[in-house]
Structure formats: C-alpha cells, structure tokens
Amino acid sequence: MGSHSATGAGHFGTDPLWCEEYGYGLGTLTGVLVLRYRSAAVLEFGQSRQDFLHQLYWSPDGMLSTRYGADTQFVGAREAFWAHRAVSHEVRAADRQTVYRICLRQVPEMLGGLRAGAVSIDDEAARLVQAIARPGYDEQAALVARERIMAGLGASTRDFVGHHATGTGFAMTVARALSHDPGDPVRLEEWAERLHVSVKTLQRDFVREFGMPYSQWRTKLRLRASRVLLEGRPVAEVARRVGYATPSAFITAFAREYGCTPGRYALHEADSA
Structure with missing residues (x-):
C-alpha cells in the first residue's frame, strides 16, 4: 500500500487547510505524491523555491486563479496548472473547493520545456487523480495510474x-x-470570424458541448471566476476583472446565480475562515 496521512493544519502562507497526503513509490523517480486540500485557501510559494518536485494543481469543482511571474490566468476544471520544479508560483481556490496537488520527479512527455502554465487534463487522467487520493489504493495500481x-x-x-x-x-x-x-470582451460574432465559421455553427457547437448558448456559458464562467477573487478584493475590482462594465451589473448577475450579493458572500467567507 502507498503511504497516507491527513492533517487539519497543513498550509502554505498563513491560511489553514485540511490536507490528506497519498504517496506511492516515494523516493523513486517514478513515484508520485498527491495532496488533497479541502476548504477555501490560497496555496502560495515565495519568490525562491527550494523544492525538487514538479507540481500539478487540479480542481474538479471550481476555477483556480494562478500566477507565474507577471502572468495571471484562470484554470477551469478541464485544465490543470503545471509548475516546473523551483519555479515560483501562486494558486488560489474558492470557498470549500477541493484542490489536488500532484508532485512528480519526472516531467510528462507533452509538457517538456514548459516552466509553468495551464495544461489540458483528459477525463480519464482526472478520474485517476481522484481515485489514487483515497485510502487503501493499491500501490502498484497507483503507479500504473500515474x-x-x-x-x-x-x-x-x-x-x-x-x-x-x-x-x-x-x-x-x-x-x-x-x-x-x-473578462475578455470579444463577442460571439468576433470569435466566429476568427475561426472562419458562421455564428450559427459556433452557437450550435456551444449548445452541443455545454448544453447552453455562448452568452449563458460565459456568464457562468465569469461568476465562477469571481468567487475565487472576492475574498480580499473590492467588488468593483472583481467586477472589472471578470468582464462586467459596471459593479451593479455584476452584483445583479451574482445575486441571480448564487442568491446573495458579492459583498455578503465575501463577508460570509471571511467569517467562516
């Protein structure tokens, strides 16, 4: 069996996190360590990292706000954030979000040369990340899953x-x-022009892939992203960052989706921390 431990106080920076650790083949080149975090948290490393493990962050139930150098971007559930060993970075998750951090000694073949950034993770790989971060998983099976x-x-x-x-x-x-x-303001018509397809074709593809039209999907994306930012940032700043022209438009959309205003949401999360 692989090793497993849990703690209620593991943390990076100052924010407490609930963390479970699952290690398989530790100490070998082909080993893997998976840390499963639960709760609102900021995972943060300083400007100088001394570790010798590559890091992969993935969340199945929300967006991650990531920073590498001057580059800040969001990462959705169908992507993960990769950081090569010794590369400083920051990862932020929303309230009570599950985040997996996979630590590796080897660089995946398709990520060679990438220091840090968003990477695609296919459905089977995502399923296996969750599978090996559970008690009692067989070590040899986990190494195959790796x-x-x-x-x-x-x-x-x-x-x-x-x-x-x-x-x-x-x-x-x-x-x-x-x-x-x-917050990208590009309209559906502009995307269709860039892709050299009709607006109707692109809209139909959105409904096929996501079960909703482009405008509805984009609204949900913006609101999910806003939840990652609200703790510690003014509502007006968050509204602008995720693409709303005015704070009032953002507040209306947020309240319609989540049943409370962004300010009340942020206050509740601060009180719960």
Whole structure:
C-alpha cells in the first residue's frame, strides 16, 4: 500500500487547510505524491523555491486563479496548472473547493520545456487523480495510474480540444481562451470570424458541448471566476476583472446565480475562515 496521512493544519502562507497526503513509490523517480486540500485557501510559494518536485494543481469543482511571474490566468476544471520544479508560483481556490496537488520527479512527455502554465487534463487522467487520493489504493495500481495521468496531459490548444471536444471543436477553442481570461470582451460574432465559421455553427457547437448558448456559458464562467477573487478584493475590482462594465451589473448577475450579493458572500467567507 502507498503511504497516507491527513492533517487539519497543513498550509502554505498563513491560511489553514485540511490536507490528506497519498504517496506511492516515494523516493523513486517514478513515484508520485498527491495532496488533497479541502476548504477555501490560497496555496502560495515565495519568490525562491527550494523544492525538487514538479507540481500539478487540479480542481474538479471550481476555477483556480494562478500566477507565474507577471502572468495571471484562470484554470477551469478541464485544465490543470503545471509548475516546473523551483519555479515560483501562486494558486488560489474558492470557498470549500477541493484542490489536488500532484508532485512528480519526472516531467510528462507533452509538457517538456514548459516552466509553468495551464495544461489540458483528459477525463480519464482526472478520474485517476481522484481515485489514487483515497485510502487503501493499491500501490502498484497507483503507479500504473500515474503513467496514465502523465499521458493525459497536454500543453497546446489542440491537446485541449482533442481531449474534450465532442463536436466540431470550435466551442472548446473559445472556451479555453475565455477560461484563462473571463473578462475578455470579444463577442460571439468576433470569435466566429476568427475561426472562419458562421455564428450559427459556433452557437450550435456551444449548445452541443455545454448544453447552453455562448452568452449563458460565459456568464457562468465569469461568476465562477469571481468567487475565487472576492475574498480580499473590492467588488468593483472583481467586477472589472471578470468582464462586467459596471459593479451593479455584476452584483445583479451574482445575486441571480448564487442568491446573495458579492459583498455578503465575501463577508460570509471571511467569517467562516
């Protein structure tokens, strides 16, 4: 069996986290350590990292706000955030969100040369991350799963579309771009022009892939991203960051989706921390 431990006070920075650790083949080149965090948290490393493990962050139930150097972007559930060993970075999750941090000694083949950034994770790899972060998982089976997880990662938009698209792939191409920057103001008509397809074709692809039209999907994306930012940031700043022209428009949309205002939500999360 692999090793397993849990703590209610493991943390990076100053925010307490509930953390469970699952290690398989530790101390070997082909080993893997998976840490499963639960709760609102900021996972943060300083400007100088001394560790010798590569890091992969993934959350199945929300967005992650990530920072590497001057580059800040969001990462959705169909992507993970990769950081090469010794590369300083920051990862932020929303309230009571589950975050998996996979620590590796080897670089996955498709991520060679990538220092840090969003990467695609296919459905089977995502399933296996959750599977091996449970008590009692067989060590040899976990090491086989590790190989499949590494094979299920990809750095390019083509990898992302190939991993997830069931339709033409146009909607997935747009989805990846907007997931990294939900505040991007580009309209559906402009996306269609860039992709050299009709607006009708792109809209149909969104409904096929996500079960809703583009405008509804984008609204939900922006509101999910806002939850990651609200703790410690003014509502007006968050509204602007996720693409709303005015705070009032953001407040109305947020309240419609979550049943409370952004200010009340942020206050509740601060009191719960």
